[in-house]
């Protein structure tokens with residue numbers, strides 16, 4: 184059986200490992216810390232791009248294919264591992280959207296439901312929300328997932344399916360000879376492989392330097408979140424406004440996100456972000472000001488200028504692929520990204536057109552999303 188190494192045990196690496204395994208490879212995930220503790224753990228778990236009409240088709244295509252996979256995947260995770268990742272198809276309310284034509288055109292093009300909401304309908308749906316200043320929409324088919332539980336379940340599922348996981352093992356470089364990747368160099372020595380996939384999120388560009396092609400421009404973009412602990416029932420749907428959102432969990436927890444900060448590889452939460460998130464959340468839903476804040480954390484998104492991940496073979500080294508740069512949409516787009524990467528590794532005709540995710544991202548040819 185050919186052996187594939189996946190560098191990075193975040194959501195992208197773990198799902199890719201499963202898919203590559205399903206295509207007939209012996210697979211090992213090499214993770215420098217513990218799997219699923221970086222961006223994939225820190226994320227909000229909204230299974231949609233925020234304001235999806237502002238994103239290029241390449242992102243929405245990955246999202247749409249993944250949205251069809253998520254309900255079954257969440258059920259498999261729950262059934263086979265006993266850990267419920269809390270897939271919640273409660274819908275997303277978007278308030279203060281100033282371009283209703285753009286929303287309508289996107290919904291028609293993507294064939295998804297988007298219902299305009301009058302102020303009375305909005306109040307009936309979310310009691311206590313501050314009065315909106317602009318157009319409001321309900322996207323009824325948008326779901327969310329609870330990241331830490333998702334990752335816990337996924338690690339168990341992947342291992343149960345035969346994926347090997349090597350934690351506390353930092354990858355230091357890609358081993359290569361005669362124009363071919365032959366494995367990974369790690370802090371614990373070299374591991375040989377027939378195929379290597381780099382899924383190290385925000386840290387990917389560093390591992391891809393010096394290999395005969397300019398690495399994709401992936402950089403860390405810090406995001407911070409707060410968790411409020413109200414009694415169950417305060418909020419039942421995701422609410423999104425310009426720059427901020429609230430996400431309800433099954434036990435009543437409300438997450439408030441998020442910041443978008445260029446802070447290098449510093450994932451320390453800051454008091455200024457805490458104040459910003461608290462103010463935005465309590466302005467949106469004033470009842471939250473009476474509620475304790477249970478947690479505050481930060482994660483490093485794998486940022487890319489256009490928000491489009493690179494899922495592609497390395498142009499100079501055979502046997503090497505990358506799947507990274509999912510930026511703000513790495514949770515929603517993960518299942519389809521994993522399927523595409525695995526098809527490429529296995530030399531199968533991909534189910535998705537790989538062209539938009541090619542290496543290096545031809546940023547000039549791609550539309551840039553405004554905002555999120």
Ligand SMILES: Cc1cc2nc3c(=O)[nH]c(=O)nc-3n(C[C@H](O)[C@H](O)[C@H](O)COP(=O)(O)OP(=O)(O)OC[C@H]3O[C@@H](n4cnc5c(N)ncnc54)[C@H](O)[C@@H]3O)c2cc1C
Pocket residue numbers: 190191192193194195196213214215216217218219220221222223224225226227228229230231352353354355382383384385386390405406407408440441442481482483484485507508509510511512513514515516
């Ligand atoms: C605050 C916040 C909110 C977000 N909300 C959402 C959302 O609602 N919906 C959505 O779709 N997306 C969201 N995202 C984005 C999403 O979380 C990311 O795009 C996604 O998790 C990226 O997954 P990944 O596996 O590529 O990266 P990561 O989860 O960061 O995984 C990369 C892994 O590689 C490992 N690694 C790095 N270097 C090495 C090395 N040298 N050797 C071995 N291992 C290494 C790391 O330890 C890590 O485990 C959010 C992100 C943040 C921070």
